[in-house]
Amino acid sequence: MKELVERMAKAxxxxxxxxxxxxxxxxxxxxxxxKVAEGDTGRVIGKHGRTAEAIRTILTGASxxxxxxxxxxxxx
Numbered sequence: 001m002k003e004l005v006e007r008m009a010k011a012x013x014x015x016x017x018x019x020x021x022x023x024x025x026x027x028x029x030x031x032x033x034x035k036v037a038e039g040d041t042g043r044v045i046g047k048h049g050r051t052a053e054a055i056r057t058i059l060t061g062a063s064x065x066x067x068x069x070x071x072x073x074x075x076x
Contacts, residue, residue, distance in 0.1 A: 001070050004062055005032050008055055013040035030068060032059070035075045044074060 002023040010016035018037040023030060036044055045052045056072050063070040 001030065001032060001059060001063060001068075005034055005055065005059060005072065008058070009034055009036060009044060012043050012051065013037065014043070015040055028069060030063075030070045031073055032070055033073045033075055041074070041076065 002021050006019060006021040009019045009021070013019060013036050015037040018040070020035040022033040022035075024033065034044065043051070044055075046054075052072070052074060059070050059072055
């Protein structure tokens, strides 16, 4: 899942080399933290959060296929 989020984020931003994705495994859920350059945060979130919701939807579908639950956190 980490690679999926990283690939989507790098396609959206102007500075793909500054994309950092961390994966934190928990008991029931995996938290994926996404950090991008300060100027690219708006590109990842999108207008009214639509781009972020689209990324989360894709992540939910992919994680359901492998029977795990993943949550995306976008860090400032």
